[in-house]
Amino acid sequence: MADEKMEMGEVGSSLMSSETKAPAARPPNKFERLYQPCLGELVGTTFFVFIGCVSVIENVESAGRLQPALVHGLAVAVMVACMAEISGSHFNPPFTLAIYLCGGMEMSMVLPYLASQLLGGVLGAAMAKGMTSRENYTKANGAAFALLQSNDEIGGAVFGEVAMTCLVTMVVLLGAVNAKTRSPLVPFMVGCTVIINILAGGDVSGTCLNPARAFGPAIVSNYWTYHWVYWVGPITGGLVAAALVRLLLGDGKIRLILK
Template identity: 35%
Template sequence: MAIQRIAIGTPQEASQPDAMRAALAEFFSMLIFVFAGEGSGMAFNKLTDSGSTTPSGLVAAALAHAFGLFVAVSVGANISGGHVNPAVTFGAFIGGNITLLRGILYWIAQCLGSVVACLLLKFATGGLETSAFSLSSGVSAWNALVFEIVMTFGLVYTVYATAVDPKKGNIGIVAPLAIGFIVGANILAGGAFDGASMNPAVSFGPAVVSWSWDNHWVYWLGPLVGAAVAALVYDTIFIGNSTHEPLSTNDF
């Protein structure tokens, strides 16, 4: 069972060259992803003055995030596993595919990458606001929490099916594409309600730069819960002890 394989790791692990390279890869992948995703929303706002809450703005956000995540996962896959998301890292930890200490290193790199991307966007656009994620009118924090849990469940379930499962075979080739597609589809489904984050680091960067923390807990708790449930469900039902071989950190 997944819980039985959870590993804390050793302090020396954080200083190993491969761990540092993996964290650096996560930093750059997150920077690429957030710069593209957040930047698309800022560009749309500037061009239309109508905001990204319009149907066309929602489609633009979905496409930008899908394309950006496809690239970000692809360029980091051979170094760090291409998590590009603290929730994915948490799901990998729950499934025994990464140690806690290495996961914390990833989290720090991912959050820093998001903050740097937002700072670069603010500087490059002459001080335009990097809007923090927020709830739409009539949507409560608990409504948004359910959205984030379900959407992140779908994302991490896809990650497990296409990238983690040792029986994935040739399907692993399309893992970055599938991961990008599920994020784009979820944005179309939930973007009008809570912004459809599914990624605590993506929410963290804009919140830091704009210093706006309203309901920010939703964008951490929801994705982490959804990721944990997806990891436990997929690992327990579809991988299991009899067929699972722990993956090396080079694979994920």
């Protein structure tokens, strides 16, 4: 009798364990691995650039840098939180390059991500043009970066773009890629970093930090004055951040030296 009870108990426990066992996770299919991440980058960059451009074109003068700073920072935070599990929420070519260099993505996805981000920048800028008044759009050069007007301003602007992009890229790498410092607060952290960068350096370079954000309005409004600054500065800043994490700040898995 005791043996029968033990057998029944074993059967019962096995049935309970089989009922409560979580189903095995389905591996992502080709769409989820290849196409959906690129669509996430396209959609996320489009709406980030759209909202950012509108905030500049329709900026109230009395608000100064505060309005575009808050809009860009909050837009980044929202889109990063929404798209993180789809594409990783880069929306910025320097972020993609730095994440790849720190082992956070496969090489085969780098070029598709970059293309998606640049196309998203153009679509977002076109949406902003369609929404805003012609007078305000023309006055703001379509939210292209029109602050720089002489060679005397170039040095400070390039350095500012390098330093500020390095800062926000380090926040991304340490908050989302580096296992030792990874944080669920990374959308908030990145958004706040964008806000403080714009408030601090908006009058020096315009605080682009993102070639896709510069490229879209430049294409749509055909404004290219000193446009190269907003490629050289942010990309250099992203590479410096990747080097700092790879060589000094990363955990044992990412760091290349002094292990």
